[in-house]
Amino acid sequence: MFFSKLFAPTLRESPADAEVISHQLMIRAGMIRKVAAGIYNLLPLGTLVMQNVERIVREELTRAGAQEVVMPVVIPSELWRESGRWEEYGKELLRVKDRHGRDFCLGPTHEEVVTDMVRRDVKSYKGLPLNLYQIQTKFRDEIRPRFGLMRGREFVMKDAYSFHANEESAKEEYDKMFEAYSNIFRRCGLKFRAVEADSGNIGGSFSHEFMVLADTGEDEVVSCNSCDYAANTERAELKDHVSGQADHIKAQAETPEPKEVSTPGKKTIEEVSGLLGVPASKFIKTLVYDTDNGPVVALVRGLRNINEAKLRRAAGVARAELATDAVVEEITGAPRGFAGPVGLGDVRIIADFDIRAITEGVTGANKVDTHLLNVLPGRDFTAEYADLRTVEGLDKCPRCDKGRFEIHRGIEVGHIFMLGTKYSEAMDCTFIDEDGKSKPMIMGCYGIGIGRTAAAAIEQNHDDNGIKWPVPLAPYHVAVVLVDIKNDDLMEIATSLYYGLMDRGIPALLDERNERPGVRFKDIDLIGIPVRVTISKKTAAEESVEIKARGGEMDLFKYDKTMEEIYRLLGMVLPEQESKVTISSTPE
RNA sequence: CGGGGUGUGGCGCAGCUUGGUAGCGCACCUGCUUUGGGAGCAGGGGGCCGGAGGUUCGAAUCCUCUCACCCCGACCA
Numbered sequence: 001m002f003f004s005k006l007f008a009p010t011l012r013e014s015p016a017d018a019e020v021i022s023h024q025l026m027i028r029a030g031m032i033r034k035v036a037a038g039i040y041n042l043l044p045l046g047t048l049v050m051q052n053v054e055r056i057v058r059e060e061l062t063r064a065g066a067q068e069v070v071m072p073v074v075i076p077s078e079l080w081r082e083s084g085r086w087e088e089y090g091k092e093l094l095r096v097k098d099r100h101g102r103d104f105c106l107g108p109t110h111e112e113v114v115t116d117m118v119r120r121d122v123k124s125y126k127g128l129p130l131n132l133y134q135i136q137t138k139f140r141d142e143i144r145p146r147f148g149l150m151r152g153r154e155f156v157m158k159d160a161y162s163f164h165a166n167e168e169s170a171k172e173e174y175d176k177m178f179e180a181y182s183n184i185f186r187r188c189g190l191k192f193r194a195v196e197a198d199s200g201n202i203g204g205s206f207s208h209e210f211m212v213l214a215d216t217g218e219d220e221v222v223s224c225n226s227c228d229y230a231a232n233t234e235r236a237e238l239k240d241h242v243s244g245q246a247d248h249i250k251a252q253a254e255t256p257e258p259k260e261v262s263t264p265g266k267k268t269i270e271e272v273s274g275l276l277g278v279p280a281s282k283f284i285k286t287l288v289y290d291t292d293n294g295p296v297v298a299l300v301r302g303l304r305n306i307n308e309a310k311l312r313r314a315a316g317v318a319r320a321e322l323a324t325d326a327v328v329e330e331i332t333g334a335p336r337g338f339a340g341p342v343g344l345g346d347v348r349i350i351a352d353f354d355i356r357a358i359t360e361g362v363t364g365a366n367k368v369d370t371h372l373l374n375v376l377p378g379r380d381f382t383a384e385y386a387d388l389r390t391v392e393g394l395d396k397c398p399r400c401d402k403g404r405f406e407i408h409r410g411i412e413v414g415h416i417f418m419l420g421t422k423y424s425e426a427m428d429c430t431f432i433d434e435d436g437k438s439k440p441m442i443m444g445c446y447g448i449g450i451g452r453t454a455a456a457a458i459e460q461n462h463d464d465n466g467i468k469w470p471v472p473l474a475p476y477h478v479a480v481v482l483v484d485i486k487n488d489d490l491m492e493i494a495t496s497l498y499y500g501l502m503d504r505g506i507p508a509l510l511d512e513r514n515e516r517p518g519v520r521f522k523d524i525d526l527i528g529i530p531v532r533v534t535i536s537k538k539t540a541a542e543e544s545v546e547i548k549a550r551g552g553e554m555d556l557f558k559y560d561k562t563m564e565e566i567y568r569l570l571g572m573v574l575p576e577q578e579s580k581v582t583i584s585s586t587p588e
Numbered sequence: 589c590g591g592g593g594u595g596u597g598g599c600g601c602a603g604c605u606u607g608g609u610a611g612c613g614c615a616c617c618u619g620c621u622u623u624g625g626g627a628g629c630a631g632g633g634g635g636c637c638g639g640a641g642g643u644u645c646g647a648a649u650c651c652u653c654u655c656a657c658c659c660c661g662a663c664c665a
Contacts, residue, residue: 012614012626013600017658027599037657091589092663109665140664143589157665209665218664308662321662415665449665465625483624518625525625536624546624 001476003511003520008045010523020216022458023148025467029527038145038153045527048475048507049454050156054135056187056472057158057448064180066131066160071113073137077103079112083426094141106139111423111445114161118441119429125165128431128441129173133160135450149451150411151218160446163424165433170418170442174206177416177446181210184448185413188457189470193408195221196231197415198309206418210448211410212456221410222391226403233407234309236391239398240353251359255376258342264369267337269302272371276362284355284363284375286339288328291317295331299341299351300389301358307390314350314386332366340364340372341381349381352388411456412449419443458528467528468550471570476509477501478566479529481520483536485512494535497545497562504563506570525550531569533562 007030014024026032031046042050058068074096080086086093086105094106107113114132122130135158145153160177164170178194185192190212197209209232211221223230231237266272273280283302288295289311296315300306312320325336331347332339340363341349361375377383397403423429424440433439454473461468471477478501482494494510501508509529511520524532534546534554545562548554549569557565567574 009598009615010626011599015599016594016601019659034657090663138665143663144659144661146658151664155665159665412665447665452665481624516623516625516627518623518627521625523626534624538624 001509003479003509003523004513006045006509007043008523008527009043010526018148020147020150020459021462022150022216022455025458025462025526025528026148026455029467032148038142038151040149040152040154045475046454049469049473050450052473052475053188053450053453054156054158056184057135057450060180060184060187061133061158061160063183064131064176066133066162066180069114069117069132069134070136071107071110071117071134073107073139074104075107075110075113077105079116079427080105083112083115083423085112092140092142094139107136108138108140109157109447110134110136110159111161111419111443112427115423115427115429115443118163119424119427122163122441123431125431125433128163128165129169131160131162131173131177133158133446147216147218148455150455152451155452156450158448158450162444162446163429164442164444165431165439167442170444171206174416174418174444177444178208181414181416181446181448185210185212185453187472188453189461189472190413190453190457191460192413193221193223193230193410195223195410196229196235198232198235206444208416209412210414210416211408212413212453212460213408213410214456214459215409216459217409217411219410219412221408222393222395222405223408224397224400224403225406227397227400229397229399229403233391234307236405237398238353238387238389238391238395239401240356240385240387241396248357248359252376252379255359255379256374258375258380259373260365260367260370261373262369263338263371266369266371272362273302276371276373278362278373282358282360282362284341284351284358284361284377286332286341286364288323288331288339289315289320290323290327291315291320293317295323295327295347296320297331297339297341297344297347297349298388299349299355299383301352301354302362304352304354304392305390306352306388310386310388310390311350314384314388315348332364334364334366334368334370338364338366338368338370340366340375341377341383342366342372342375344381349383350388351377351383351385353385354389355383356385411452411459413453413456414446414448416446417444419445462528463551465522466526469528469530471530474507474528474530476507476527476529477570478506478508478531478533479511479524480508481511481517481524481532481534483517483534485514487537490535490537490540493540493545497533497535500563501566506566531566533566 009030011028014028018024033041077086096104138157139154142153145151162173192212194208194210197207220233222236263272266275269280269283280302285300285302287298298311328336355377363372363375365372393407395405421440429441430438457473458467480494480498484490498508498510530550532548539546544556544558546554547557547565564574
């Protein structure tokens with residue numbers, strides 16, 4: 001590509017609404033432009049990068065034996081009604097009507113469509129396993145799209161779905177996808193971690209998220225500093241480490257009877273802790289939740305946060321939200337801020353394991369302006385115990401019992417998931433097994449956000465000057481900058497190098513714009529091209545070109561060493577028979 | 589949806605409190621000079637101030653309504 005022809009409107013300043021660096025740089029580098037909230041145009045540079053991610057995804061999935069298909073964007077409501085998700089999915093599902101008034105939706109994901117496709121034509125175990133994928137535009141009417149391509153409403157996703165005759169086969173495919181995903185993100189030049197994620201209602205621990213580590217990530221992940229356990233903080237487990245230690249039993253025995261203490265107007269743990277001079281870790285935080293199975297009281301240690309997903313699981317409910325003040329008052333007999341587990345009536349109490357470790361605890365007295373001292377779990381109230389608290393750094397690893405958690409922020413670029421028979425049963429996707437019996441297929445699904453992967457790569461690879469693309473994602477691998485554009489001899493050297501690169505399959509950009517060199521260097525850095533070759537009168541006088549890796553130092557190379565050096569910087573090896581090839585020497 | 593905020597040339601902003609001819613930087617166009625890290629000078633073009641209604645002799649500015657966008661919360665590739 002000749003830069004003078006390239007549609008890449010670069011900006012010096014970033015638009016005020018771009019928050020994160022990848023969003024800012026994509027706009028400044030002329031890769032994307034916003035059309036509406038969460039909806040973008042991809043300009044040529046953005047398109048090239050997306051194609052690079054897609055190419056890597058295709059290569060790795062093909063190698064893993066998956067087959068590419070294309071499913072529709074507009075999906076009839078009937079399929080979604082069959083799975084029950086037409087009602088369940090909520091407002092994220094953009095529904096439209098056709099001219100006859102029939103209901104359709106824009107596909108946010110394709111379990112229904114692919115299940116329908118497979119059930120029509122696969123009848124026997126002989127047709128299994130099967131892994132079908134597509135790379136396609138999805139639409140999810142997100143409440144709050146943000147961060148450019150990181151969380152758009154319309155976005156390109158690679159979604160794969162596998163079908164199996166039995167669990168073993170499904171697990172095998174899952175492992176294969178795990179491997180393929182690792183290869184994909186490694187090839188994209190990303191530092192990432194596969195972490196355990198919510199397994200949903202089926203499939204044990206068979207769900208992993210692939211997280212690109214970046215401070216701006218929307219997710220938080222923990223990893224053990226001793227073993228290989230890693231999980232999304234939302235899902236990370238903690239074990240019951242506290243029961244039965246000798247000194248603890250002694251402290252329990254020595255805890256005096258509960259005593260009321262007046263705490264007028266002091267509602268928060270911080271306030272009461274300050275007033276009484278008792279550390280917050282002695283507090284039993286008491287939260288009243290409204291669930292679809294009535295109210296539930298949850299207890300966690302002061303300073304710790306409850307994990308509502310864990311609460312939902314422990315309580316066996318689908319919905320749990322903090323109760324309103326009115327409900328709190330009804331359950332505890334006191335206004336918000338003075339709730340405690342002691343003397344509560346007939347209400348379900350679920351406590352975090354850690355609560356059991358408390359002796360001489362402090363909690364609300366279920367009475368206005370009053371708290372209780374010397375509360376001892378087990379003696380003064382009873383509760384069900386479960387893992388309820390959100391993990392934090394330095395918490396003990398539940399797997400190896402030795403290590404401690406480290407916390408990182410991450411961007412979820414991929415998710416692999418065992419679906420089990422949820423869709424195959426709902427939609428009657430069955431096959432005849434070897435034993436002649438009809439069974440529902442076991443399914444897995446596997447997603448990668450293409451644009452999000454590109455954005456994540458920028459989050460991890462940038463500096464003050466702009467993007468620093470990992471070579472496999474770069475829109476062009478090499479920029480050839482001709483400084484003195486009016487000099488025909490130099491132009492010939494530059495174009496000959498440019499075409500030489502193209503002939504070798506190296507995507508190149510020839511910058512022959514009538515701009516001052518500084519402007520052009522800035523643009524090329526901003527766009528993030530990995531290797532820059534500069535040709536000018538000065539370099540030509542030495543029969544050399546100047547080569548500089550993005551972010552590196554510049555060096556002069558004689559014409560016959562040029563290609564070798566470019567290959568080296570791109571992490572490639574010049575083919576043996578080419579080592580003698582030179583770009584055209586100075587014309588006479 | 590709840591809470592907060594912003595809408596003024598393509599981009600970044602000022603002007604609004606206290607109504608009186610719409611401004612600055614970048615970008616763009618022309619010319620000259622310049623040409624190794626976002627040039628200088630001179631000239632030039634482009635905005636019904638998000639939209640509708642109202643108050644007023646007069647509204648970017650005050651009032652009402654609306655729309656869009658952004659930020660903080662619960663979802664997700």
